[in-house]
Amino acid sequence: MHTPIQAPVNPPHRLLMGPGPINADPRVTRAMSAALVGQYDPWMTETMNETMALYRDVFQTENEWTFLIDGTSRAGIEAALVSLVEPGEKVLVPVFGRFGLLLKEIGERIGADVVTIETEWGQVFTPEQIEQAIVAERPSVLAVVQGDTSTTMNQPLEDLGEICRRHGVLLYTDVTASVAGNELRTDDWGLDAVTAGLQKCLAGPSGSSPITLSDRAVEKIRTRRHVEAGIADGSTAGPGPVIRSNYFDLAQIMDYWGPQRLNHHTEATSMLYGARECARLLTQEGMDRAVARHALHGHAMASGLAALGLELFGDQEHRMNNVVAVLIPEGINGDAVRASILSDYGIEIGTSFGPLHGRVWRIGTMGYNARRDAVMTTLSVMESVLRAAGVSVVAGAGTATALEHYQDAA
Amino acid sequence: MHTPIQAPVNPPHRLLMGPGPINADPRVTRAMSAALVGQYDPWMTETMNETMALYRDVFQTENEWTFLIDGTSRAGIEAALVSLVEPGEKVLVPVFGRFGLLLKEIGERIGADVVTIETEWGQVFTPEQIEQAIVAERPSVLAVVQGDTSTTMNQPLEDLGEICRRHGVLLYTDVTASVAGNELRTDDWGLDAVTAGLQKCLAGPSGSSPITLSDRAVEKIRTRRHVEAGIADGSTAGPGPVIRSNYFDLAQIMDYWGPQRLNHHTEATSMLYGARECARLLTQEGMDRAVARHALHGHAMASGLAALGLELFGDQEHRMNNVVAVLIPEGINGDAVRASILSDYGIEIGTSFGPLHGRVWRIGTMGYNARRDAVMTTLSVMESVLRAAGVSVVAGAGTATALEHYQDAA
Numbered sequence: 001m002h003t004p005i006q007a008p009v010n011p012p013h014r015l016l017m018g019p020g021p022i023n024a025d026p027r028v029t030r031a032m033s034a035a036l037v038g039q040y041d042p043w044m045t046e047t048m049n050e051t052m053a054l055y056r057d058v059f060q061t062e063n064e065w066t067f068l069i070d071g072t073s074r075a076g077i078e079a080a081l082v083s084l085v086e087p088g089e090k091v092l093v094p095v096f097g098r099f100g101l102l103l104k105e106i107g108e109r110i111g112a113d114v115v116t117i118e119t120e121w122g123q124v125f126t127p128e129q130i131e132q133a134i135v136a137e138r139p140s141v142l143a144v145v146q147g148d149t150s151t152t153m154n155q156p157l158e159d160l161g162e163i164c165r166r167h168g169v170l171l172y173t174d175v176t177a178s179v180a181g182n183e184l185r186t187d188d189w190g191l192d193a194v195t196a197g198l199q200k201c202l203a204g205p206s207g208s209s210p211i212t213l214s215d216r217a218v219e220k221i222r223t224r225r226h227v228e229a230g231i232a233d234g235s236t237a238g239p240g241p242v243i244r245s246n247y248f249d250l251a252q253i254m255d256y257w258g259p260q261r262l263n264h265h266t267e268a269t270s271m272l273y274g275a276r277e278c279a280r281l282l283t284q285e286g287m288d289r290a291v292a293r294h295a296l297h298g299h300a301m302a303s304g305l306a307a308l309g310l311e312l313f314g315d316q317e318h319r320m321n322n323v324v325a326v327l328i329p330e331g332i333n334g335d336a337v338r339a340s341i342l343s344d345y346g347i348e349i350g351t352s353f354g355p356l357h358g359r360v361w362r363i364g365t366m367g368y369n370a371r372r373d374a375v376m377t378t379l380s381v382m383e384s385v386l387r388a389a390g391v392s393v394v395a396g397a398g399t400a401t402a403l404e405h406y407q408d409a410a
Numbered sequence: 411m412h413t414p415i416q417a418p419v420n421p422p423h424r425l426l427m428g429p430g431p432i433n434a435d436p437r438v439t440r441a442m443s444a445a446l447v448g449q450y451d452p453w454m455t456e457t458m459n460e461t462m463a464l465y466r467d468v469f470q471t472e473n474e475w476t477f478l479i480d481g482t483s484r485a486g487i488e489a490a491l492v493s494l495v496e497p498g499e500k501v502l503v504p505v506f507g508r509f510g511l512l513l514k515e516i517g518e519r520i521g522a523d524v525v526t527i528e529t530e531w532g533q534v535f536t537p538e539q540i541e542q543a544i545v546a547e548r549p550s551v552l553a554v555v556q557g558d559t560s561t562t563m564n565q566p567l568e569d570l571g572e573i574c575r576r577h578g579v580l581l582y583t584d585v586t587a588s589v590a591g592n593e594l595r596t597d598d599w600g601l602d603a604v605t606a607g608l609q610k611c612l613a614g615p616s617g618s619s620p621i622t623l624s625d626r627a628v629e630k631i632r633t634r635r636h637v638e639a640g641i642a643d644g645s646t647a648g649p650g651p652v653i654r655s656n657y658f659d660l661a662q663i664m665d666y667w668g669p670q671r672l673n674h675h676t677e678a679t680s681m682l683y684g685a686r687e688c689a690r691l692l693t694q695e696g697m698d699r700a701v702a703r704h705a706l707h708g709h710a711m712a713s714g715l716a717a718l719g720l721e722l723f724g725d726q727e728h729r730m731n732n733v734v735a736v737l738i739p740e741g742i743n744g745d746a747v748r749a750s751i752l753s754d755y756g757i758e759i760g761t762s763f764g765p766l767h768g769r770v771w772r773i774g775t776m777g778y779n780a781r782r783d784a785v786m787t788t789l790s791v792m793e794s795v796l797r798a799a800g801v802s803v804v805a806g807a808g809t810a811t812a813l814e815h816y817q818d819a820a
Binding site: 005006008009010011012013014016018020021022023024027029030031032033034035036037038039041043047050054070071072073074075078082101102104105106108109110111197199205206207228229242243244245246247248249263264266267268269270271273274276277280283284342348353 | 416420431677679681
């Protein structure tokens with residue numbers, strides 16, 4: 001009924017230096033083109049087990065229940081919240097950017113009683129502020145993002161696990177923007193549920209959400225276990241309320257990834273291959289070295305942008321290594337400059353959301369693009385487009401400063 | 411902390427002749443390895459628009475709202491139900507296999523008042539039976555699968571749209587197992603919401619769920635539109651109850667796919683590339699020719715299996731073209747035979763669920779595997795393994811019968 005579209009997909013060349021998604025590592029997309037096998041093929045279940053083991057390293061955990069949710073990073077968030085939080089239970093969300101608001105939004109939709117504390121965009125919370133709110137509100141779950149890309153801030157988590165345990169609170173965090181670019185120690189920090197996505201420092205495409213669950217989290221979720229009628233195995237249902245989603249029912253998804261292999265969804269095998277390769281590349285590099293790489297290139301980028309005369313946004317002591325926001329110079333149309341960078345140079349940078357839309361540009365150095373040539377090229381182009389837009393810049397200052405940073409670090 | 415896994419993924423050769431997933435068309439997995447671009451890159455939004463147009467052809471519809479849900483086929487089911495059905499509204503589900511039970515299960519979890527009618531596995535419903543139930547139950551939504559792979563049955567839908575309109579009922583159907591292998595006419599049949607998956611006759615991997623919505627369905631969903639706080643655009647919320655999921659909120663997902671391009675999830679770009687290629691290949695072939703291809707190879711398979719002495723399961727007049735179930739011969743360990751087919755010949759066939767587990771084998775001829783060599787090889791191997799298992803078979807009968815079928819059809 002319509003004119004058929006003749007050609008296969010043929011994307012233009014892009015260097016994606018925004019806040020994500022970024023260019024996938026070619027090894028990841030190559031892995032995704034591998035042949036499919038059946039869901040219960042012994043090779044497939046072994047590959048699922050390998051993927052679980054790899055993500056234990058990524059999350060720095062011994063948690064048995066470390067697996068993938070078949071959806072984008074916000075699928076992992078919703079799966080964690082809808083499975084962990086019973087309707088009417090209280091969830092405390094410290095909001096320091098757009099993704100804190102997203103946790104609040106998802107929490108409300110799944111029937112939680114959500115309370116928030118807020119801080120200015122560009123800042124993070126102290127452990128004391130969060131503990132005070134826990135004492136005042138007595139939530140069942142503390143839900144907080146580690147890195148909020150909307151502001152580039154990285155909320156310190158290392159003290160929160162101990163605080164949460166002392167007050168009998170489960171600690172959930174989303175690390176989509178931060179994992180592999182910044183320190184994350186699930187077990188050492190006492191995190192009970194952690195979700196991620198592939199499209200930032202993991203160097204893959206969006207579409208799979210790794211998750212890990214502590215024994216405490218699993219115990220709570222298991223009280224809500226209800227196997228669907230079509231495949232009921234005769235085991236008894238848990239005493240807790242049925243999880244209000246089938247697709248995001250972590251109790252059933254654990255039965256699918258676990259030795260029972262109870263049928264649930266049909267695993268998104270190509271995404272699984274990609275997720276496995278993301279983790280394999282990182283664990284071969286070593287997680288600490290991957291974080292150091294993001295710190296090196298992220299600081300080179302930030303120092304270069306500052307040398308071009310751009311003011312860095314937010315508390316730089318608590319910024320993620322892998323993304324920096326700069327104030328758009330006065331009198332400049334930020335979106336027009338971004339459009340020129342994209343159409344004339346094939347480079348993408350981002351703006352932000354809400355109060356920061358049109359006020360900042362966000363520039364990422366993530367995953368496959370946490371590389372010297374990507375940083376240097378971007379700084380060179382930023383100088384060109386700023387000058388063309390009428391901003392006075394010191395010629396060569398951005399690239400020279402970044403190069404110095406690399407030489408000092410060598 | 412663990413031994414790193416050294417090798418990239420390296421799947422064994424498999425010919426996937428079960429009820430799905432099946433081998434993806436190599437053109438689809440190649441398309442998925444194309445480079446990523448940014449979410450709001452003009453090329454990306456154009457590619458999303460092309461994908462919408464392609465799926466209008468696949469679904470045989472002029473529906474503007476034809477797009478992808480980022481998840482497996484059951485993600486599409488849950489998105490349709492949670493967005494269409496308000497908590498407490500009545501949904502009628504005709505159950506003729508495991509996937510009818512799944513619709514019931516998902517409906518209950520999202521707060522619907524689910525009523526069912528049931529028929530024996532291996533049968534379908536008459537339009538009169540469904541209309542009687544509509545008259546008796548007065549549901550808001552009729553939710554029915556077209557093809558239920560658990561039984562191989564294909565529920566006729568062509569009369570249901572008119573019945574539903576007459577009674578003021580919205581008609582939702584899942585066509586994951588049947589689309590492109592069997593006739594589907596969304597507009598001509600008056601279907602209001604249709605969801606699918608890539609892993610059967612669309613010849614792709616699991617992980618993306620195409621969906622199409624009629625104007626009636628969109629109108630109802632839009633009454634429940636609530637834009638999330640982090641990106642609120644000042645538009646007013648709809649009067650209907652908030653959708654109990656963020657990830658599956660079709661009102662927000664339409665705003666993301668539509669000209670507003672409101673940020674929601676980060677599109678699973680590699681899966682989008684794959685989904686686009688699945689639809690491109692089918693629309694180039696022509697949907698009617700694709701259905702005829704599945705009929706040709708599916709009938710060759712079924713007639714060959716019957717010639718081997720296997721009894722076909724269920725109402726053959728209402729079987730899907732692309733999958734057939736056969737009763738496992740008396741005295742045979744069906745799972746041991748399946749294991750031998752897999753390990754000795756690299757071919758996968760399936761068993762089924764619930765009352766049919768261990769009673770039938772299911773053999774598919776779907777998508778990329780709806781091919782003469784796949785059918786002939788499978789029949790040859792079935793003869794070998796049946797004989798080895800002690801079943802008396804007429805030598806050469808399966809392959810000879812299939813070949814005759816091909817010659818008659820030529």
